[in-house]
Amino acid sequence: MKKNRAISLYAKIKILLALLCLSLALAIAVLAYYYISFSHMIDVHLSGELFQSESRIFTAPRKISVGELVTLEDIYRYLVTAGYSTQQEQNSPGWLKLKESAIEIYPSANSYFAGKNSLLIEFSGRRISRLRSLDTGNQLLSAEIEPELITTLFGTDRQKRRHLVYKEIPPLLVKAVLSAEDKRFFDHPGFDPIRILGAAWTDLRRGEKAQGASTITMQVARSFFFGTKRQWRRKIKETLMALLLEHRFSKEQIFELYANEIYLGNRGSFAIHGFGEAAQAYFGKDVRDLNLAQVCFLAGIIRAPNRYSFAERRPERAAEARDRVLFLMVENGFISGEEARAARQCELGIVSGTTGASFAGHFVDMVKDDLLDRFSEMELNSQGYNIYTTLDADLQKAAEAAVGWGLNNVDTQLAQKYAAWRKLGQQMVLPQAALVALNPHTGEIKALVGGRD
Template sequence: MVLKIAGVAVGIVALFFLLVFSFYYNKYKHIVDERLERPLFTNTAKIYAAPHEVRPGQKLTASFVAQELRSAGYTEDGASPVSPMGTYSLNARSITVHPGAQSYHAPDSATISFEGSTVNQITDANGEQLAAYELEPLLVTGLSDQTRTKRRLVTYDELPHDLILAVTSIEDRRFFEHGGVDYVRLLGAMRSDLLSHRYRQGGSTLTMQLARGFFLSPEKRFRRKLIEIVITFQLEHRFTKQQIFQMYANQIPLGQQGSFAINGFGEAAQAYFGKDVRQLNLQECALLAGLIQSPSRLNPYRHPTRALERRNVVLDAMVETGSVTKEQAEEAKASPLKLATQSVDANEAPYFVDLVRDQIVQKLGDAEYNQQGLRIYTSLDPQLQATASEAINEGMKRVDDLVTKMHTHRASKNAPATVDSNIVYPQVALIALNPHTGQVLALVGGRNYGMSQLNHAVAHRPTGSIFKPFVYAAAFNTSLSGAQLTNSDGVSGVFTPVTMLNDEPTTYTIGDQEYTPHNYHNEEYGEITARFALQQSQNVATIALAQMVGFNNVASLARDAGIKSARGTPSVAIGAYDATPLEMVGAYTVFANAGVKIDPWMLASIRNANGDVISDYAPTSKPILDPRVAYLTTSLMENVINHGTAAGVRAMGFSAPAAGKTGTSNDAWFAGYTSNLLCIVWVGNDDYSDIKLDGAKAAAPIWAEFMKRAVALPEYSDTKDFVAPEGVTEVQLDKGTNLIADAACPGNSYAAAFLDGTQPTDTCDHSNGDQRNLFQKIFGLGEKPVGPPPPAQAQQPVPQPVRPMNPPSNPAQGAVADNQQTQTQQPKKKRGFFARLFGSGKKDDQQQQPQPQPNPQ
């Protein structure tokens, strides 16, 4: 009787559980059906770098090229399955590349041959030699979804066998045998939960973890465990074990990098090891499998000891399951953690990617573009991007030290130092591009993307003195026609590097308001050459030159170059108007690219998931300056780096031929370029407060650090001297007289470039020059020699002297309209008898003029 009652009771309980199970099975079947009707994972767009160009003479090896191709998704000949991206065959001294149907390139194969560690030659399929060959672009990152989650989708076949064994050994040893639920483990876990009243949910199989991750909330209740089992049975019924493991491998959360969540083994392999998942070795597979338990607590960057211990536990579990031998496990345990550099900025260029995302939205106008698996091919050079991040990390340490020093105080000489608690450390931006193609090779928009996603590369800031070269270029423009510029003394002449400019304070008026600009260190030199004025970044002299040229002419040139806010006022000459670093790097291409402005570009091609072209994009360019003017301005900026405010670049060990300009407003700037690389660095505070550091101290060292590293890379190592175009002559001038140097003149000479026909004709011994005696020179008696003639090529009538344009009352009035009525300039003070007698305001001479502290402007 007791047995009957017990049997009935068991039957009733079983019936009850069957009814409950059937209820939940049917209820969640609809939910699972609805979820499985759409893709399990969003196939987000993928961002690819620019192709790596291989050229004869480069320092490369066949194994390195093979590694690049594997990273790009190529498979070796004979491997299965064959990658649709392409294949390669590797020999002792060569590698043959066969692009596939989904390659970025046309399916033209090539063989790259090597002599030691150098590319010897490149030949096509017909044996014809090639000057260069582009490898498959590398994947930089996948765009994140709306939750800022990143994953790189992988197939089961792409997962290393060691990774599958590691995961199953530590998480679910009977995965390929059970039907979704390991009842022994489950009952033990449920008993433990009921006794401890702590719902740890132990005993979950991989399928149960997948069911929980896809369909259920994080709450830990007995009812949810039942629902989890119901969904597990449905998944096991619908999919094979390999399909379930593939879904699990793409879904599992494995930590955080910056502001992004890392989901799936594909993304984790890149985040932690900088590798494609197919390239993971045994110890790396064990580490990733170990992270599943608690990605945050076991983060190998923050808790390396914990991560190492957990990795070794996984290796021991693999020995227990027979997945590896004890010897293999011990060898793997002996290996240290070899993690990739933890830098989202260096590895994934997030500020660059954000700009690319914005451009895609503008061009496609489709909010769903990021669910179509698009392939986005860009201009980025990953090596140069990493170089930019490294340079910023090093450079901003120096900047932070300087800022901290400014906020450190001592009450008395022997008192301990105290540091302000509310220090604001500045932000930074760096952009590097190819000045001849406009290709943006590297872009960093801030010092830490995880801390701030504000992209300072596209933030509008006053440009400071990196604007000044446009004043000098506008002045050189007038020389092309032989126009005579007239200074405040009424002296006229064709503009050249040795044109004398007034560097004494001058007051400009607009109505009843006055504007009296000063130099950065308030030093005054009287009359100085244009060359020296830019070399030392003298504000007063540069504004005087802009007035001689015409403020509107300067502003017009700047707007043509891309500085759209520029207006024809005195303050335009010293960078009072704003522009973004990205706009300024584009504007500087007019100097670095022989007068042709080329718009910076980041987006090369958009293709669908199969590699078919949706749209290709070509850069736009426009001639702005005569090549001679571009070179003459470049020559002045070479002098800035070699002898002027940017001479610290040379002191830091950067020795390649280069031209550049420092800039300081409330921010610090440096713009500079070599024959093949243009880079701009900006440093400033988000609240627009003054960082109290000039461009020479804050921005130029970062530029120098970056360029030193860049020219060490094979692609950028072949820097060359700037070549003067036809129509430009370089002459040696005496520093004491700024006339042609000859053997009769004492002291040093310097080289200066002139438009043909405008160079000095007198020599420094005055044999054909000023024949007045000392008494006549002191008292201004007798006739001075005439200035240089206009250029020989100028056959048209010489224009009238340029009249002064509309000056503002102060920098705040910098936005005065271009059609402002003509202003009056108060006369400057003339040099008196003693000033002339004792040499105040003497001509430009880097050695004989008083040398100020480096002017950051």
């Protein structure tokens, strides 16, 4: 009897071990399948220069001349914004060398000038005192420097972005994003067990799904490979993909992907993706010129970007986003309480939703329509063309300011009529205006404003 029991127990153990081995083999097979499948997805979507395949639209080259009122710092900042660096780098449009009161400019093969037009620009006070070609040695009265990027050519979904490499992202913005989204990003392997447990505990206490536990790497996985539908299956896939992304890329590369892809609301008729474009869309600035309050605002709108799309009309919402991240940055030791208090007193300076996001928007639409007569949309979105136009950036800004001022003046004069229409429940038809500036000798369009929005 005892012998039979022993045999029966031994048989059960064998069955249990067999089931365990089978389960283990099945788990390994599933993981291997996902590893191979996800590796292929990464190879297809994230291989090479991801954002270099998008075509970009530029202004005409900027003209400078001897005696022009402009500082060395202004020219340096302009060229850095155009993509120039202080040393030769692959894919850069050029590099520059700073001297005490001069700057040397060396366009690369990727430049508008195709490796030519090297210049020495000397300054006296706040003016250009001398221009010399480094190609020929000749003294010049005027010269051209790199065109300004208007936008990446958008598809039918009207997405806009300005690509940044990691080293171009201000450290203050990195710290603000880490505080708002994933403070242990540089320490965890792609998912954060501490954060998951903390979020679960908070949700249990509140009795609802209130806390998110997605890391920056998981958000990258979601943006590039999965939808936003809330499903436990998607969350598991996100976690597995995040682990694989961490294995394939450095933390800096993952943050760069995140910084260029993250959706940050709509401005005008465009969907804004990435901090480079958002800095222009919300503040009319290069991302490297943002102050502490402004980087905190951008980090603060990540979780609910559409709530802040018209933050210039709802300043209390903008302040809410800024203050939440300032508090977290103090809590994480990135800034002092005094710096946070000073930032709260600083005006955010959010521009109109139809100003920052759609600089030369009607002109860009016109250029795109013309391009679609010559190329397919697939070709434009995959071949990485640089499209140089006749637009004068300074004239365009002046034109937009003039039309905006004129329409505001008309709106002021018609304010009583608008109020009467609203009172009667009648539909308001707002006045429109347009402006086209042409070079009379060549017919080139130098500035174009197509309407109020």
